[in-house]
Amino acid sequence: LLPVSLGSLRRAASINAEYMGVxxxxxxxxxxxxxxxxxxxGLNVVVAQVGxxxxxxxxxxxxxxxxxGGIASQGMLCDFGMLGWKGGAKSVAATVPDSFKPGxxxxxxxxxxxxxxxxxx
Numbered sequence: 001l002l003p004v005s006l007g008s009l010r011r012a013a014s015i016n017a018e019y020m021g022v023x024x025x026x027x028x029x030x031x032x033x034x035x036x037x038x039x040x041x042g043l044n045v046v047v048a049q050v051g052x053x054x055x056x057x058x059x060x061x062x063x064x065x066x067x068x069g070g071i072a073s074q075g076m077l078c079d080f081g082m083l084g085w086k087g088g089a090k091s092v093a094a095t096v097p098d099s100f101k102p103g104x105x106x107x108x109x110x111x112x113x114x115x116x117x118x119x120x121x
Contacts (some may be wrong), residue, residue, distance in 0.1 A: 002099060003052055004050050006086045007022035007023055007024040007030070007044070007045055007046075007047040007102050007103075008028075011085050020032060020034075020039065022047055022075075023046065024049070024103050025101070025102040025103020025104075026045055026081075026103070028048065029090075030047065030053070030074040031062050031071065031072060031073060031074050032047065032073055032074065032075055032076060032077060033068040033069065033071050033073035034067070034073075034076065034077045034087045034093065034109075035091055036077050036079075036091055036093035037091045037092060038092050038093055039093060043101055044094055044095055044096045044097065044098060044102070045078075045093045045094065045095055045098065046077065046078040046083060046094040046095075046106045047064045047076070047077060047078070047091070048075055048076050048077075048078050048082070049063065049074065049075040050063055050064060050065045050074055050075055051063065052075070054076075054078070055081075055082055063075055063076055071116075076105060077094070077095050078093070078106070079091075079093060079094055079095040080092070080094050082094070083106055083110075084107065084108075085109065085110035086110060086111075087110060094110070096111050097111055097112070
């Protein structure tokens with residue numbers, strides 16, 4: 001899975017809520033078009049940039065820059081299956097806690113993500 005890195009959502013709501021800026025530790029955020037249902041601003045997600053091989057490497061499926069709904073997408077958000085993580089559901093982006101920084105590699109196993117409501121307990 002190269003280049004796959006972690007990113008932080010810059011905005012999850014806009015005129016078209018299906019696209020957002022994703023900070024990956026570079027000067028400009030990537031524009032990503034997605035149908036993931038679990039997104040909110042500031043969430044840390046796993047991003048497959050253009051050129052990344054996703055899923056089984058033997059299949060050779062590469063992420064390509066393409067227009068979706070008239071918006072150029074510069075990659076895609078990964079789900080659990082793409083990363084070999086257990087759990088997750090369809091249309092749910094893989095997320096990581098704040099201890100993982102944008103631009104770093106995703107962990108080999110699914111980390112526990114504490115939801116803000118769990119802090120109050």
